[in-house]
Amino acid sequence: MNSKTSFSIGAVNIGGTNPVVVQSMTNTDTNDVAASVAQAMRMVAAGAQMVRLTVPSLQEVPAMQAIRDRLREDGIMAPLVADVHFNPKVAEAMASIVEKVRINPGNYVDKRSFRQLDLSDAEYNAAVERMGQRAEPLFGICKEHGTALRLGINHGSLCDRIVSRYGNTPLAMVQSALEWVDICEHYDFHKVVISMKSSNVHTMMESTLLLHQKMEERGCTYPLHLGVTEAGNGIEGRVKSAAGIGALLLMGVGDTIRVSLTEAPENETPFAHKLVRAVQQLSPEDCIIHDHVLECTSEEEDYETWMAQCAALTGYACYNHAIKDVRLANPHFGTACCAELEATILQACRIKMSKTEFIACPSCGRTQYDIQSVLAKVKERFSDYPGLKIGVMGCIVNGPGEMADADFGIVGASHGSVCVYEGKKRITEAVSVEEAMRLLENLLKTK
Ligand code: SF4
Numbered sequence: 001m002n003s004k005t006s007f008s009i010g011a012v013n014i015g016g017t018n019p020v021v022v023q024s025m026t027n028t029d030t031n032d033v034a035a036s037v038a039q040a041m042r043m044v045a046a047g048a049q050m051v052r053l054t055v056p057s058l059q060e061v062p063a064m065q066a067i068r069d070r071l072r073e074d075g076i077m078a079p080l081v082a083d084v085h086f087n088p089k090v091a092e093a094m095a096s097i098v099e100k101v102r103i104n105p106g107n108y109v110d111k112r113s114f115r116q117l118d119l120s121d122a123e124y125n126a127a128v129e130r131m132g133q134r135a136e137p138l139f140g141i142c143k144e145h146g147t148a149l150r151l152g153i154n155h156g157s158l159c160d161r162i163v164s165r166y167g168n169t170p171l172a173m174v175q176s177a178l179e180w181v182d183i184c185e186h187y188d189f190h191k192v193v194i195s196m197k198s199s200n201v202h203t204m205m206e207s208t209l210l211l212h213q214k215m216e217e218r219g220c221t222y223p224l225h226l227g228v229t230e231a232g233n234g235i236e237g238r239v240k241s242a243a244g245i246g247a248l249l250l251m252g253v254g255d256t257i258r259v260s261l262t263e264a265p266e267n268e269t270p271f272a273h274k275l276v277r278a279v280q281q282l283s284p285e286d287c288i289i290h291d292h293v294l295e296c297t298s299e300e301e302d303y304e305t306w307m308a309q310c311a312a313l314t315g316y317a318c319y320n321h322a323i324k325d326v327r328l329a330n331p332h333f334g335t336a337c338c339a340e341l342e343a344t345i346l347q348a349c350r351i352k353m354s355k356t357e358f359i360a361c362p363s364c365g366r367t368q369y370d371i372q373s374v375l376a377k378v379k380e381r382f383s384d385y386p387g388l389k390i391g392v393m394g395c396i397v398n399g400p401g402e403m404a405d406a407d408f409g410i411v412g413a414s415h416g417s418v419c420v421y422e423g424k425k426r427i428t429e430a431v432s433v434e435e436a437m438r439l440l441e442n443l444l445k446t447k
Pocket of ligand 1: 366
């Protein structure tokens with residue numbers, strides 16, 4: 001089971017039998033060219049083979065050109081990826097500047113406002129056709145410049161049309177991807193990478209595997225980019241990513257990966273490379289299951305490699321065998337360490353929830369507050385609510401949709417302020433972080 005389509009994105013080959021490519025994304029303001037160049041250089045030095053930057057509007061396009069030129073002048077040849085939401089004109093402008101453009105099919109033309117749409121088949125098909133017509137100029141520019149396109153499907157930002165018909169489900173994510181595959185193929189455009197991201201490990205795996213199966217049935221296996229989105233930080237973020245990405249790599253699925261962490265972007269790639277190497281040492285036969293309990297016995301001395309392997313095996317076992325528990329044993333790490341990792345892995349795979357689940361985005365150039373320190377504070381104060389999900393998101397544009405299954409959320413507004421959400425409902429205007437923490441505390445007292 002492997003992607004068959006392969007092509008180059010700048011100097012990097014992906015898909016087919018090429019090695020898995022590790023990428024990451026900046027979180028600087030893209031208009032701050034010096035800061036973005038410096039961060040991209042640190043990321044490449046840390047192992048990023050592709051660098052993504054957010055391009056929220058046409059305003060950032062000249063900055064992207066300057067960033068690209070500065071990096072190339074300094075000999076940094078890593079392909080750049082423009083992350084585009086909501087505005088086809090931005091995607092069209094970027095397609096002649098960078099090596100890859102990521103669009104979100106959920107908001108390229110369609111929109112998400114959590115409304116149920118009751119469309120007839122004719123209305124539904126007309127909407128898909130309109131989307132294709134709007135995308136036509138982008139394909140022309142991509143073809144002219146050899147630019148690749150990533151169809152970045154996010155569970156949290158599917159459009160109303162898709163959700164109304166298929167629910168907010170892995171199948172809906174696959175339908176969204178396949179609509180765009182059809183559109184790309186209609187315009188004879190094949191330099192396509194697809195990602196199916198979710199903060200839920202199981203959803204991310206199910207949608208990716210279903211898409212992979214559908215592509216194989218159609219005889220068109222485009223490269224897949226893997227990631228668990230809003231995974232958070234620290235051990236929890238790494239374990240969640242390893243459970244989803246690692247399990248899929250173990251099944252032979254995946255061509256590029258990103259470990260998204262709410263940390264400095266240059267922290268993502270060392271662990272991502274370690275994860276790829278860790279999974280290469282495994283096989284599905286390493287899943288030893290007795291009475292619905294996965295038993296992982298290892299003599300691996302490197303903690304992160306061991307952690308990645310245990311998480312990948314659990315993600316795999318959880319998806320394929322409905323396990324209820326995990327037992328870890330390793331002579332290099334004590335019983336308490338094993339027990340702690342067991343609990344973190346079980347939580348990441350939502351097998352046993354022993355503490356609050358935090359859904360936190362890695363942040364990007366849209367973020368206007370110190371999300372890393374706020375996440376640390378939120379984790380310190382609100383960790384003891386097993387089963388509860390709290391979102392900490394960088395921006396109000398994409399944050400509320402992306403953390404849609406969180407019970408509560410703190411979402412960045414402007415200039416250091418945030419809004420508090422209860423479910424999908426915003427319950428404050430922009431307030432200070434301290435005020436938001438107080439509000440969240442009061443809300444939790446009443447639960
Ligand atoms: S939710 Fe986070 S990562 Fe996504 S666009 Fe907003 S700030 Fe960027």
